[in-house]
Amino acid sequence: MADDLTSEPVLIADENLVTFGDGGVEGRPAGVPSSYAEGKSPRWTREVIADIHAKSQLGRYQLRGFSTFQKNLPSFDELVFQPATMTRLPLEGYRERCETRTVLGDGLGLVENPVELDIPIYIASMSFGALSANAKAALGRGAKKAGTMTCTGEGGMLEEERAENRTLLYQLSPARYMIDLDHIRRADAVEIVVGQGAKPGTGGLLLGMKVSERVARMRNLPQGVDQRSTSRHPDFLGADDMTIKIEELREATDHKVPVFVKMGATRPYYDTAVAAKTGADVIVVDGLEGGTGASPELLLDNTGVPTLAAIPAARRALDDTGMSGKVKLVAAGGIRSGVDVAKALALGADCVMIGSAAMISLGCNSPRYVEDYTAIGTEPGACHHCHTGRCPVGVATQDEVLSSRVDVEAASERVYRFLTAMTMEATLLAKACGKSSVHNLEPEDLRALTLEASAFTGISLVGADRPFTW
């Protein structure tokens, strides 16, 4: 048998022989599987290796859109409802009503016109710039038909979205893009953004390929240049400054409309308690699963608190500060269905905000224009390429040809039907639990399937009928 000393020296492979494809290396027995060939290391997975190859070429972190790919998140799927049986009476599904009307901004008694929605769901802040004008118009029309609202996002108010919406929330971002007093006064509510769930602690990001002439004009910034929003408000050094800003907005709007404060979930208990003290009418807590048009990938996957854990913490903060009922709580971040809506309400939210799900109902990831998905290296159902500006279905782009693929009437109808379906799902569960209003759903209606979900939410563990604690 040959040994190391007597056998022929092994040729050292050069760049031409060592390729990034497995199996072509000189000296390796062909066709013999090995752990290397299988790529089965639990640490150096195919994703990790691909990430290192990408960064080795880019020389920077990777950017992308959509939402987190983090696999280890607690999910709403780890909770189940416990419908009424002997100790409670269910409602008759087809004959008894379940209220879905949702009022935001009425609690402090400071506002002349609180926001009144027919359903406990509204559409999240997605800016013109991130989305096309047709997508914004379709969201507005669909939301109006469903009796709910959308939000401008940080790019300023589009005339077509004002025209299409019944109720429009105007967003005041740290970047102060297109802050217009007239627009603020034409809105039905105003939102101060402190952060967002997809990338808390940082500002918005709009890459140059989406900064069209119109987007640039609205944001008063150069066309075709990446826009990185500031990560904090230039005039906020603390909660006292927020209180002053809220007072200014109340004066600017003649105390007519509510003021929302939106933040990414990081320390939801303390942040909610502070936000409630600043005088906001509504607090929006956006969990880690929140979507975005563009973000450093590492932030999407490694920052924030999952929505499931953030809602109970925020509710506890309002309870502990005596602000429950006075300040309303909106939950957001990865809400996919009416089932998730019902679970969020049962955990303590007063209302729910959806972004990615609304975008998908518009047509995002739908199996059309497949060749255009292929051209950007993806496929329908797996696309997360909003940051490229080359959205195959026209939702997240400023390209005129691509944008025209959103048929406003048809897309708005899909949004309306999706919102209707979500509401039906939520009321079906509420009725089964014996509730005449979706707002009567409560933690007692839920049980947790896993120790983690029980510990995070305080929901009783299924079978044990008490919450798991360490």
Ligand code: SF4
């Ligand atoms: S289809 Fe468009 S909106 Fe959807 S993930 Fe891809 S680029 Fe974004």
